[in-house]
Amino acid sequence: MAFLNLPENDIFLGIEAESSEEALAIVCAKLLDEGKIKEGYLEAILAREAEYPTGLDLEGINVAIPHTDWIWSNTTQLVVATFAKPVTWHSMEDPDETVDVSMMIMSLFDDPSHQIEALTKIMGVVQDQGLVARLAGSSSVQEIAQAFIQREEQ
Template sequence: MTNYDESQIIVIDGELTKEEALEKMAMLLEEKKYVKNTYLNAILEREETYPTGIDTEGINVAIPHCDIANVNEAALCVGVLKHPIEFAKMDDPDTNIKVSMIIMMALTEPHGHIEMLRKIIALIQDQEVLSEIIKTDSPKTIYDLTKDKLL
């Protein structure tokens, strides 16, 4: 089972770089002991080689993750960006898109990301829900809007 609750939601209102946003999220997972201290570097390295930006032709999302060797316990961290950040597209690494939401996965099963990706795709296909998510500053509201799809 993947750990996910409203304490794992970050609303980022400042203008950050992609690396700074990923660091904030990874550090939250590390503070909660879900991931090892190698997780952040693994996320940053993987993002360079295998970008995770998904162009929805609406509210774009990034889904960073890394090898299970960097994870203690399965968890998600959701970041809502009040100022979208550029990520390279998953299917076209030479093209950048503006991302408003990051769903960071920390998984412990070798192929666990496939099932979790299905859940995330179902969430991001619902642009009405994503619109509500990025309009709010409340982690509880974001959690309430996402929990049924992500858990």
Template sequence: MHTEHLTLTGASHERALEELGAYVVERGYAESEYVDALLEREASYPTGLDIPTAEFGLAIPHADPEYVSEQAVIVGFPEDTLTFQSMDDPDKTVDVDVVILLLVTETEGYTTFLSSLTKLFQDDEFVRLARERDGDALLNLITDRCLDST
């Protein structure tokens, strides 16, 4: 599985998702249709998560696997805080400083991975690395705690 991180320059969550989508298409991890599928899914099923115990927000966007060529976890650090709709209540918004894009080719094992990932969001080390914008260490933590268990 590919694990990479980048800085997002878009001023809106839609633009940030377009950047992430273009990034994975350019690398051959997804087909060009993936970008539209990602935006459509986010509009229908928002992925913003507020982590109140950490006073922190993140988003975990993804699209169906039909346009994914290679599995990847891509962490995006927006230059400025982005506003996403809340996963828990789409009528509310979440200020997001980390976007974790998930690309899966099949759904088997995905639920286990997602469960491990959401538990990790409460971890002090995860929060510290995310706030420090340490993409390499954050991806290593995700790999060690979430990917190796699936």
């Protein structure tokens, strides 16, 4: 598997957001500044979340995995954000339900063939509740970046 980057400057710690929309807006504003996404990315991801939300109930510390079509992105990488307090997110399993989300793992890709690689890596993290709990409460971007690298080496 090729290396799927998680740059430390795209790891957001303790974002204060009242909603999933606000959380995505905060993160996307920085990514747009960095030139990693195109104008319109935020609108595209909000529209996709409204129809096909990505909150995952992990029966503990919950995670959301927002993503949208590759055409809106200029690069392929992960972006991680943790929240100061859990953010209400609609559930992927049932959009009428909500889950309280403590961490967001977003994937950007500029080529559709990279999508499965991104998801495989994300799944390796979300299926390990001990790791999710540690990362969601982490105060170190290095620790979070390292965890994703190690996940790949296993």
